[in-house]
Amino acid sequence: MISQTAEYALRAVVCLAQNFEKPLTTVQIANVTKVPEHYLSKVLHALVKGAIIKSQRGLHGGYLLIHAIDQLSLWTIINAVDPLKRIESCPLKLGAHKTNLCALHKKINQSMKLMEDTLKNSTVRTILDESSLIIPLRES
Amino acid sequence: MISQTAEYALRAVVCLAQNFEKPLTTVQIANVTKVPEHYLSKVLHALVKGAIIKSQRGLHGGYLLIHAIDQLSLWTIINAVDPLKRIESCPLKLGAHKTNLCALHKKINQSMKLMEDTLKNSTVRTILDESSLIIPLRES
DNA sequence: AGATAAAAAGATATTTTTATCTTTTAATTG
DNA sequence: CAATTAAAAGATAAAAATATCTTTTTATCT
Numbered sequence: 001m002i003s004q005t006a007e008y009a010l011r012a013v014v015c016l017a018q019n020f021e022k023p024l025t026t027v028q029i030a031n032v033t034k035v036p037e038h039y040l041s042k043v044l045h046a047l048v049k050g051a052i053i054k055s056q057r058g059l060h061g062g063y064l065l066i067h068a069i070d071q072l073s074l075w076t077i078i079n080a081v082d083p084l085k086r087i088e089s090c091p092l093k094l095g096a097h098k099t100n101l102c103a104l105h106k107k108i109n110q111s112m113k114l115m116e117d118t119l120k121n122s123t124v125r126t127i128l129d130e131s132s133l134i135i136p137l138r139e140s
Numbered sequence: 141m142i143s144q145t146a147e148y149a150l151r152a153v154v155c156l157a158q159n160f161e162k163p164l165t166t167v168q169i170a171n172v173t174k175v176p177e178h179y180l181s182k183v184l185h186a187l188v189k190g191a192i193i194k195s196q197r198g199l200h201g202g203y204l205l206i207h208a209i210d211q212l213s214l215w216t217i218i219n220a221v222d223p224l225k226r227i228e229s230c231p232l233k234l235g236a237h238k239t240n241l242c243a244l245h246k247k248i249n250q251s252m253k254l255m256e257d258t259l260k261n262s263t264v265r266t267i268l269d270e271s272s273l274i275i276p277l278r279e280s
Numbered sequence: 281a282g283a284t285a286a287a288a289a290g291a292t293a294t295t296t297t298t299a300t301c302t303t304t305t306a307a308t309t310g
Numbered sequence: 311c312a313a314t315t316a317a318a319a320g321a322t323a324a325a326a327a328t329a330t331c332t333t334t335t336t337a338t339c340t
Contacts, residue, residue: 198337
């Protein structure tokens with residue numbers, strides 16, 4: 001439903017949000033998020049290209065969030081690495097359904113929109129603030 | 141978001157619902173739904189195993205719906221071929237998050253639940269009834 | 281019983297996603 | 311400038327999803 005890659009991206013950004021002062025390296029993020037290190041490196045790169053985070057090479061380098069955490073939605077993060085594509089046109093390519101999706105695809109699309117809207121309305125800050133005793137990525 | 145396989149299953153069931161009197165063969169369904177014939181055969185088989193449809197071999201055989209179309213939800217169909225798995229436990233396997241998901245996974249899960257609920261509340265009848273000029277799977 | 285129709289089952293292939301490993305490039309520090 | 315650190319880039323591998331093709335089994339009809 002949400003790809004592994006998207007889940008990894010969300011973890012990485014939450015991790016960066018929890019440590020927003022200093023750059024974190026791939027290895028550090030991998031340790032906290034439990035994402036395979038080398039795969040994470042690709043995901044982080046996608047987030048850089050998607051302008052969610054920025055990277056700094058060399059000593060004391062690593063990754064930093066670009067956005068304020070209350071401006072950054074889960075949807076934005078997911079979309080940077082693995083767009084949740086809605087149904088824009090008839091999957092069967094029926095001409096008659098071009099402008100108007102049929103009830104089946106409308107309904108599927110609507111259900112996906114609800115999910116999308118929820119993710120659009122959830123900022124990283126929401127996630128950090130809602131954590132009480134259970135802190136994202138933290139064991140205790 | 142919804143797998144290709146699930147989309148195919150939905151199309152197949154809608155097709156059967158539109159022709160509920162007589163069994164339709166794989167080839168017939170494939171033609172209407174524009175699903176690759178041999179792949180469809182696997183999907184239909186999964187629907188049989190999932191007790192959504194029944195099959196009849198031999199001459200005049202094919203597939204038939206088992207359920208009344210107003211008892212059958214899109215979710216049930218999708219689940220038979222490609223379960224939309226919600227987040228049941230912490231993907232990081234953090235002990236502290238065992239009973240209580242963290243805010244991140246709660247939120248992802250909640251967004252998936254909305255989608256799931258929409259699909260649970262949509263029956264095949266809803267889909268057929270809502271079609272006015274635009275009929276599912278039909279060109280004109 | 282024999283011919284035919286159609287699903288079931290199984291084998292193989294292709295594509296996409298996820299994961300790993302290595303080499304290259306860029307930044308920092310002494 | 312040399313050494314070190316870390317991201318970027320590229321190459322390869324493994325796994326999962328999707329697709330195709332062939333053979334087998336079961337049912338129907340004459």
